[in-house]
Amino acid sequence: MEQISSKKPTRARYGMLALVFVNVAISYLDRTNIGVAASALGKDLHLSKIELGYILSAFGWAYAALQIPGGLIADRFGPRILYAFCLITWSIVTLAHVLVRGIASLFFLRLATGTLEAPSYPINNRVVTSWFPDNERASAIAMYVSGQFIGLAFLSPILAIVQVYAGWQGLFIGTGLVGLIWGIVWYLFYRDPLDSPNVNQAELDYIEEGGGLFRVKDRTKAQANLWRWSNVKHIFSSRTLWGVYIGQFAVNATLWFFLTWFPTYLVEYRHLGFIKSGYLASVPFLAACAGLLLSGFLSDRLVKQGKSVSMARKAPIIVGLLLSVSIVGANYTNDTALVIFFLSLAFFGSGMALISWVFVSILSPKELIGLTGGVFNFMGNLASIVVPIVIGYLVQGGDFKPALVFIGALGLIGACSYIFLVGKIERVVIPDTTNLLFVSNQK
Structure with a gap:
């Protein structure tokens, strides 16, 4: 398509970011709707807490397992067609949930939802890496990831009301x-930088000179190299990356508590009415959004001020993970306001740590952004399997205190991982015939 001619850079990248923001909000609606419905579903299908834990984890089994293939698919196919396909198909599966009659069919549909959502975050990362220069990337990541919190914060009360009056x-x-509906909207309006009619050459130059990766040459040849096991081996062999993987597992542990067991915690353990719990549930999500946006803009500001990449990117994540430990404070009060305060503070910290996706852009070889993002998201989303199941066992006696201690302990482990394993970030050359670059840590 012919691009707009002007010396002043256009701002088409922000329009594309807005589309990704909505994608993220919708994807998290379809992840958390099972958490909102969990209490009623459990009663209708006669599920124990342990069985419910497995149902809540089912999405994660498929989603985590398919992150590496999802990353490879994101590298091979364009975001426009692939994201539209994923949105439409996982939404059809969501509609099919109304047909469930037992644990087997429900588990299968959650697996299918996780399968079809698997490429979403690698696609998000590819879009941002294509459309944004390095010094704007943490802010861009923070803005699109905030979609999951803003959407859930404002829609949680609505979801609760819908459930009360229309059932699960x-x-x-x-x-x-x-x-x-949104899958169709995405297909109609999204374009890559070189195909967009709303971007001019000045904006393309600004993005490319700042490190944006939209002009990848010899893509056909490069794609053939994606499937080599040596590429996966390199991505798993870095101490720095292992530190980031462990940290991401800890970040996602807090997130998945809120996406799955949090509504049940408020209704069954704190004995709040369902609609009231829907309104109170929005507060931690707003706090997480605030933490995420603060962290993203602060991190980019530090980079622009000339601070080291290691300090600018790692410090907000470490502080956030340490704050997430405060979730344990809810065990020591029966005051509803204080309970929500401790949970909100913990989720604020978890939100701060979610800019960790920026490390995918920093550490990825140019041709392996999707693969690196897939491995990173696979390791982090193991929490979506482990956390719901472990909590199901911990709360089977009706006491949520051990579950909150479990989440707080993982936050502390994540902070230690960034402090002691993730050192100074430096780019090194991997001995490989493809001459691809990979980023690792050299002490």
Whole structure:
């Protein structure tokens, strides 16, 4: 397509970012709707807490397992077609939830949802890496990731009301229809930088000179190299990356508590009414959004001020993970306001740490952004399997205190991982015939 001619750079990248923001919000609606419906579903299907834990983890089994293939698919196919396909198909699966009659069919549908959402975050990272220069990338990541919190903060009360008046079936119908419609909107409006009619050469130059990767040459040849096991081996062999992987598992542990067991915690353990719990549940999500945006803009500001990449990117994540430990404070009060305060502070910290996706852009070879993002997201999303199941066992006696201690301990482990394993970030050359570069840590 012919691009706009002007000496002043256009700002088309922000329009593309807005589209990704909505994608993220919808994807998290379809991840958390099962958490909102969990209490009613558990009663209707006669599920124990342990069985419910496995249901809540089912999404994660497929989602985590398919992150590496999802990353490879994101590198091979364009975001426009692939994201539209994923949005429409996982929304159809969401609609199919109304047909469940037992644990087997429900588990299968959650697996299918995780399967179809698997490429989403590698695609998000590819879009941001293509459309944004290095010094704007943490802010861009923070803005699109905030979609999961802003969407859930404002829609949690609505989801609770829908469930009260339309049942859990109405909940899945509503969230499924929203995604189905938006998949079509995404296909109609998204374009890569070189294909967009709204971007001019000045903006393309600004993005490319700042490190944006939209002009990848010899893509066909490069794609053939993606499937080599040596590439995966390199991505798993870095001490720095292992520090980031462990940290991401800890960040996602807090996130998945809020996405799965949090509504049940408020209703069954804190004995709050369902609609009231829906309104109170929005507060931690707003706090997480605030932490995420603060961290992203602060991190980019430090980079622009000339601070080291290691300090500018790692410090907000470490502080955030340490703050997430405060979730344990909710065990020591029966005051609802204080409970929400401790949970909100912990989720604020978890939100700060979610700019960790910026390390994918920093550490990825140019041709392996999707693969690196897939491995990173696979390791982090193991928490989506482990956390719901472990909590299911911990709370089977009706006491959530051990579950909050478990989440707090993981936050502390994540902070230690960034402090002691993730050192100074430096780019090194991997001995490989493809001459691809990979970033690792050299002490």
